[in-house]
Amino acid sequence: MGNKFKSVQSVMGQQMTQVFDGEKGTFDQMGQKMDIPADKIADLKKSKTVDALGYDPASFQSVNVEKIDGKDYNVLTSDKGKYFFDATTGLLYKSESKEGTAIVKDYMTVDGLKFPGEVDAEGNGQKVVIKTTKIVLNSGVTDADFKL
Known part of the structure; x- marks a missing residue:
């Protein structure tokens, strides 16, 4: 949807989720949720599905x-x-x-x-x-x- 993005990955039994709502985003790995750094947000705003x-x-x-x-x-x-x-x-x-x-x-x-x-x-x-x-x-x- 637009420049919004969600990725859910499972690696060796551990789930990693990345969510970007078009303005800000988070990483959730091994139960720890962190904000996506500001320098990466600019790239995500310009990103495409492909x-x-x-x-x-x-x-x-x-x-x-x-x-x-x-x-x-x-x-x-x-x-x-x-x-x-x-x-x-x-x-x-x-x-x-x-x-x-x-x-x-x-x-x-x-x-x-x-x-x-x-x-x-x-x-x-x-x-x-x-x-x-x-x-x-x-x-x-x-x-x-x-x-x-």
């Missing part, structure tokens, strides 16, 4: 083609990192930023849109595999879903 739709073309300093394992990738570089898009499908394959690296291993289709289904992520010396099992887009969503 990250790539929110990219500002003016923020990219360069666009190159690179080969990885024999495949061509269009590589966009900005102050936030490098984004590798498969030259054949147009889908994001890899992102590199100061936070770490993520490689999309698989996509799933929901309501005609492609979302990462499995991602290998590495950052701060840790490696994780993120597997998405369910995505629901605006199904019965009301303002009550974004209450902090």
